[in-house]
Amino acid sequence: MSDPTPTRDEDDLLAAELAFGLLDANERQAVEARLANDRTLADAYRRWQDRAATLALGAEENPRPSIWSAIEARLPANDMSRVVASAASVRWWQASTAVAAAAAIVLAIVSVRGPLPPPPAPVIAHAQAAAPLVAVLTGTPGKGIVTVSYDRTSGRLLSAPTGIDIAGHSAELWVIPAGQSPRSLGVIAAGSLGWMPARAGAAPAITPGATLAISVEPLGGSPTGKPTGPVILSGKVAAV
Amino acid sequence: MTTSAADILSDALNRVASGDRAAFEDVYRRTSAKLFGVCLRILPVRQEAEEALQEAYLSIWRRAGSFDATRGSAMTWLITLTRNRALDRLRAGGKIATTTMDLAEIVADQRPLAFAVLEAGQEEAKLAQCIGTLDQRDATLIRTAFFEGSTYAELAARAATPLGTIKSRIRRALTKLRDCLG
Numbered sequence: 001m002s003d004p005t006p007t008r009d010e011d012d013l014l015a016a017e018l019a020f021g022l023l024d025a026n027e028r029q030a031v032e033a034r035l036a037n038d039r040t041l042a043d044a045y046r047r048w049q050d051r052a053a054t055l056a057l058g059a060e061e062n063p064r065p066s067i068w069s070a071i072e073a074r075l076p077a078n079d080m081s082r083v084v085a086s087a088a089s090v091r092w093w094q095a096s097t098a099v100a101a102a103a104a105i106v107l108a109i110v111s112v113r114g115p116l117p118p119p120p121a122p123v124i125a126h127a128q129a130a131a132p133l134v135a136v137l138t139g140t141p142g143k144g145i146v147t148v149s150y151d152r153t154s155g156r157l158l159s160a161p162t163g164i165d166i167a168g169h170s171a172e173l174w175v176i177p178a179g180q181s182p183r184s185l186g187v188i189a190a191g192s193l194g195w196m197p198a199r200a201g202a203a204p205a206i207t208p209g210a211t212l213a214i215s216v217e218p219l220g221g222s223p224t225g226k227p228t229g230p231v232i233l234s235g236k237v238a239a240v
Numbered sequence: 241m242t243t244s245a246a247d248i249l250s251d252a253l254n255r256v257a258s259g260d261r262a263a264f265e266d267v268y269r270r271t272s273a274k275l276f277g278v279c280l281r282i283l284p285v286r287q288e289a290e291e292a293l294q295e296a297y298l299s300i301w302r303r304a305g306s307f308d309a310t311r312g313s314a315m316t317w318l319i320t321l322t323r324n325r326a327l328d329r330l331r332a333g334g335k336i337a338t339t340t341m342d343l344a345e346i347v348a349d350q351r352p353l354a355f356a357v358l359e360a361g362q363e364e365a366k367l368a369q370c371i372g373t374l375d376q377r378d379a380t381l382i383r384t385a386f387f388e389g390s391t392y393a394e395l396a397a398r399a400a401t402p403l404g405t406i407k408s409r410i411r412r413a414l415t416k417l418r419d420c421l422g
Contacts, residue, residue, distance in 0.1 A: 016414045021327075022385060022392050046312050051421065053319035054367050055386060058281035060273040067290055068268060071297045075261075230294075 012044045019048035073139035073232045134240050135212045137233035146188070146214055146233055148173065150198060150206050157198050159188040166190055166232075169216045174227060175202050175237075176211040187221045188214070210237045245270075249314040256304035264301055271315070272297075275322045282326040282387055292329045296322040327389035370420035378413035385410065 017023050018031045035042045130152040137146040144163035150156070157173075164171060171190040174182035183202035188194055198206060206212075215222070216229035249270060255263035275296060279289035299321055307317050371379050385395055392410070396403040 012418065013411055013414060016418070017392075017411075020382070020386055020414075021389055022395075022410065024391050024393050042311070049312055049320060050316050050363065051367060051417075052386065053316040053323075054363050055371075055383075056278050056281065056319050056323045057274060057364065058277035060277045061280065062273045063276045063290060063293055067293060068265075068272070071268070071294050074294065074298055075264075075301060 008040065011038075011041050012048075015041060015044035016048045016051075018045060019052045069140040069143060070230050070232075073143070074230055131239040133206060133208065133237050135235045135237045137212055137214055137235040139231075139233040143232065146171075146173075148212055148235075150237070152206075155198050155203060157185060157196050159194050159196075161188065161190055161192070164190045164232075166216050168219070169229070170219050170221050171214050171232075172217045172221050172227070174213045174215065175205045176213060177205045177207075178209065178211075180205075182213065182227055184222065184225065185212075187217070206237060208237055208239045211235070212237060246313055246315065249318075250307075250309045253300075253304050253307050253314050253317075254309075256301065257307070264297075267300065267318075268297060271318055274315075275318060278319055278322045279326045282323065282330055288329060288333070289326070292326040293322070295329070296325040299325055323389075330388065366421060370417055373420055374413050374416055378409060381406075381410060382413055382417075 014023075014031050018028060023031065031041075035045060133150040133152065135148045137148060142163070144161065144165070146162075146164065147160045149158045149160075151158075159173065161171070170187045173185040173188050175185055176182045183199075183205055185199055185202050185206075186196055188196070211234055213227075213231045213234035215227035215231045217227070218229075222228050249267065252263045252267045252270070256267060272293070276289065276293050279292040279296070280286070283289040283292055300318065303321070307314065371382075374382075381395070384390065390398070392403060392407050395410075396406045399406065
């Protein structure tokens, strides 16, 4: 590959410098701009990229299995949106297994756990009230589920976690309206059933189709008001 | 890597571009040990390397559509992207350019070449051999630049050496490397 012409030689070095990241921003942009039209330069760049990639290799090592779980949980749309969306339009007793099971889990836990502090406001009087909302938050199979229900009449959220293990951290619940940034609904109890009032700033965002997600945060919740740790569970809100 | 393994990886990446989760898992299974090795070289603190690896795969998921098999191999694309994510993390942690270098005192990198422990493909073995022919201080300079993502200007500032000196030194080494690789 020794090249007779000085210009080509110079270009080959430029390609090497680009592949190794040695150029400053201006030089880099100038070389990149030429790549589209200069076949020889593009070929040289490709060769040097391969060399650079080879140099970057270290000793191979399998990452811990939990790394894949964490990656999977952070993928967008890691939810049951299709299942829940199809259920959203039917009456609750006809709902598909996901929503029915979610409701059943909540009811079962409520009945087993007995009285809860503070009790939910009674909703029986509100015959015309908006239907309750529910979301099943899932991530990696076997890594836990949180079922969240939201009573729009009382403004209360119920969270029912199972199998969540985040010792030393807090689980923070977020609502993510389509196309917008997450709004905190507060830290939930990761090991037990919990009630909390939905925060005034975030409550209106809890609507059918919105995404709920749980991130792992420092104890007490995100210090920044935005998720700072990995999102481990997510799911879509549906009306029941 | 055999041609067929490269083709399989390339196909899998194209399927990832269309949102295929199973293909993504397949890519992870085939490449995570290699890419974790890349992260560990740049970020020796294991937890940092693990974070970088996660970020790399999330980037792979999002950007698989920009992979173009006509412009390079899938493995090179994956390694380049992973190195960039690891360097982002290194920079974000403020761990770059905090130490000064003294060109006169740069000693040879004593770490055994990683290639020696790979079930070495031909390119790895050849590259290792060619790097071995460089002046040891030049080889170390190239490695420092590469694993810390430093530009000529940053290297010159750190070494308190004129830009031109650094540049001609690295260029000389790159030329020698290229001639050796043929």
